[in-house]
Amino acid sequence: MGNTVYLECYSGISGDMTVAALLDAGADRQALEKALRSLPVHGYEVEVSRVKKAGLDVCDFHVRLDAEFENHDHDMEYLHGHSHSHEQERVHPHENHYHDEEAHNHTHAHEHHHSHTHGGHTHTGLKEIMDIIGQGQLSDRAKETAVQIFQVLAKAEAKAHGVPIEEVHFHEVGAVDSIVDIVAVAVCLDNLDITEVIVPFLCEGTGTVRCQHGILPIPVPAVAHIVEAHQLPVRLTEVEGELVTPTGAAIVAAIRTGSELPKQFVINKIGIGAGKRNYERPSLLRAMLIQEKNTCQSESLEESLKKEDFIYKLETNIDDCTGEALGYTMDKLMNAGARDVHFLPVYMKKNRPAYELTVICDEERMKKLEQIIFQETTTIGIRRVKMERTVLPRKNDVVRLPDGELKVKRCVLPDGQERCYPEYDSVAALAEKSGKSFWQIMSAFKQTSDT
Ligand SMILES: O=C([S-])c1cc(C(=O)S)c[n+]([C@@H]2O[C@H](COP(=O)(O)O)[C@@H](O)[C@H]2O)c1
Ligand code: NI
Numbered sequence: 001m002g003n004t005v006y007l008e009c010y011s012g013i014s015g016d017m018t019v020a021a022l023l024d025a026g027a028d029r030q031a032l033e034k035a036l037r038s039l040p041v042h043g044y045e046v047e048v049s050r051v052k053k054a055g056l057d058v059c060d061f062h063v064r065l066d067a068e069f070e071n072h073d074h075d076m077e078y079l080h081g082h083s084h085s086h087e088q089e090r091v092h093p094h095e096n097h098y099h100d101e102e103a104h105n106h107t108h109a110h111e112h113h114h115s116h117t118h119g120g121h122t123h124t125g126l127k128e129i130m131d132i133i134g135q136g137q138l139s140d141r142a143k144e145t146a147v148q149i150f151q152v153l154a155k156a157e158a159k160a161h162g163v164p165i166e167e168v169h170f171h172e173v174g175a176v177d178s179i180v181d182i183v184a185v186a187v188c189l190d191n192l193d194i195t196e197v198i199v200p201f202l203c204e205g206t207g208t209v210r211c212q213h214g215i216l217p218i219p220v221p222a223v224a225h226i227v228e229a230h231q232l233p234v235r236l237t238e239v240e241g242e243l244v245t246p247t248g249a250a251i252v253a254a255i256r257t258g259s260e261l262p263k264q265f266v267i268n269k270i271g272i273g274a275g276k277r278n279y280e281r282p283s284l285l286r287a288m289l290i291q292e293k294n295t296c297q298s299e300s301l302e303e304s305l306k307k308e309d310f311i312y313k314l315e316t317n318i319d320d321c322t323g324e325a326l327g328y329t330m331d332k333l334m335n336a337g338a339r340d341v342h343f344l345p346v347y348m349k350k351n352r353p354a355y356e357l358t359v360i361c362d363e364e365r366m367k368k369l370e371q372i373i374f375q376e377t378t379t380i381g382i383r384r385v386k387m388e389r390t391v392l393p394r395k396n397d398v399v400r401l402p403d404g405e406l407k408v409k410r411c412v413l414p415d416g417q418e419r420c421y422p423e424y425d426s427v428a429a430l431a432e433k434s435g436k437s438f439w440q441i442m443s444a445f446k447q448t449s450d451t
Contacts, residue, residue, distance in 0.1 A: 002195030002335075003268075006261060007252070008286040009202045012243025015181025016061045017273040018251050019188060021287035023048060024059035025271025027188035035187045036180060038137035044176045051274050054282035058272040061184070063177035125169050126154045132179060138187060145186035148254040153246055156225035178247055185251055192289070195335055197255045201233040202244050205279065209242040222246035226253050233259060241279040257336065258368045262292035309391070311339070312366050315383040316373060317346060319354035326355060329376040336372055337365045401444045403434040408445075420449055 005025070007013065023029060029048060036046060047062040133146045158165045170178070189197075204223070208215050219227065219234070223244050227234050230253035237243070268289045275283025318326070326343060333341045339360040348354045357377070361369050363386075370382055392411040399406045399420070407426035411419050422445050431438045 002193040004196035004198065004290050004292070005189075005192070005194045006198045006288045006290050008288065009199060009244075009248075009252070011239075011275065011279075011281050011283045011285065012203055012205065012245075013248030013252060013285055014245040014275055014283075015178060015185065015247035015251065016063065017275045017283065017285035018248065018287075019181055019184040020048075020059040020061035020273025021271045021285045022185065022188035022192060022273070023061060023271065024273060025192065025269045025287045025289055027191045031191050032184055032187050035136060035138050035142070036184060038135075039179070039183060040132055040135050041176055041179055044180060046180065053274045053284055056272065056282075056284070058274045058284060060274045060276075061181075062276070063180045065176060125167070126150060126165065129170070129179065133183065136183065138183070139190050142183075142186040142190040145189060145255060146183045149182045149186065149247075149250045152226055152230070152250040152253045153222065155229065156222045156246065156250070159225045159229075160221040181247060182251070185255075189255065194255075196257045197252075198258050198261055198290075199232075199252050199256045200259050200261065201235050202227070202249070202252060203235050203237050203239075203281075205237060205239040205241040205243040207240045218242050219244060219249075220246065223249045226250055229253070230256075232256070237281070239279050239281045241277065243279070243281075243283070257332070258371060260368060262290070263364060264293045265290040266293050309388060310363070311387050311389050312361050312363060313385050313387055314357075314359040314361065314366070314369060314373065315385075316357050316377070316379045316381065317348050317354055318357060318377055318379050319348055319352040321355075321378045325376060325378075326357070329357070329373065332372050332376060333359055333369055336368055337361070338369055399445060399448055401430065401441070401448065403436065403441065403444065404430050406430055406441070406445055 005022075007018075007021075023032070033046065043066045045064045047060075047064055049060050049062070050057055051060040052058075129150050130147060133143055133150075136143070138146070153170070154165050154168045157168045157170065161168070204219050207218055209218055209220060210216075211220065218241070220242065223246055226232070226246065226249040232249065232252060234244075268291055270289075271287045273285045273287070275285070277283055330341045330343070339362070341357070341359050344356040344358070346354050346356045357373065357379075359369055359373070366384070373379060373382055392413065394409050394411040397408050397410050397420075399408050399422075407423040409421045409423060411421065413419060422442065427438060427441050427445070430436075431441045434441070
């Protein structure tokens, strides 16, 4: 199981804010730069620096476009027709940047999106962007994330402009900086081994913003469509300006796995990313790497056993979902803390061969697991039953074997006898480490328990 990140979007979210927050939370910069250099995209340099925002020391990720591709993305006068105070100070200008050496002697493979300033460019469609991502030296997981983010954007654009998805040509997001931002987010998430992303809600501003289409209401149409399609919870604030960009909303829609924080958790690392636009609420995105700390750990054994007396069973019958999607769902449910997941082949109404999905879980995780089932399968309803159960008192222990330590569970039977069960993962790890077979480790364990 990987790591969990909590994205705190009190000041909205954008592509560059997300990259900066993840870098600040420990994503490997060298790995990111290497991945970006492998993309067939030129005409930019990346700067990572520390800046002061609202007096805080935070990370800034800046995609500096060559003059011919520069856009107005951070130009407050252009965006909102008035200037805001410049509360962001660069602490180390030009610190930590790399420049793509090929930038000035190549044929541009990408397009410019501001035809009104530099007309005559062809457009970048989803297909071209998929090719660019495909050619990069990124892990499959990072590629998949980047593709998903772009797909979310493309769907929203298609809807906003009333064209088929294949005909969408990206304007602002088609630009180099957006490709870099989105791929960078995917690479950083992969590098931090993030498998759970908690985003309780997005804060959005109010008013209008100027972009390629002209003056648009906030949330801009692409953001509104993403929020609608993915049912992202939004809080509209009084802040004048665009806090959530289409790229930011698409990132959240593509990577969010839940909206609820665990009841109790520890924070392992904090990263804060700076936005470039200056609004009255400082544009900061905080990413926290968190780890659930089970409340049981501070309770007595007896209390925790009492709590275990109830368990929930979620069930749903699915007759229109692919095996691939169901397999993926099972992984996601297990990673999100399901106690167990299984599928049963069933024949249901209208003579349909189908699957019954069953998930066993505790109350705390039930909502999150239901969300995953709705998100990843085609079902439109889930049955739920709270069940009583009897559990044996048990405790975790370690047994020393000639090849190393083996984790075991010791259970007490109703007649007081004790039974000791080796943990499968620990047996497998020891077999792997020692080069012995699974059965040799099991028999070594048996010998210690027999003596
Ligand atoms: O490029 C896209 S998808 C786009 C769509 C829209 C619509 O609402 S339609 C608006 N914009 C504006 O462009 C800038 C930059 O957005 P990024 O997501 O590329 O950072 C922003 O002000 C959007 O409102 C872009
Ligand atoms: Ni648009």
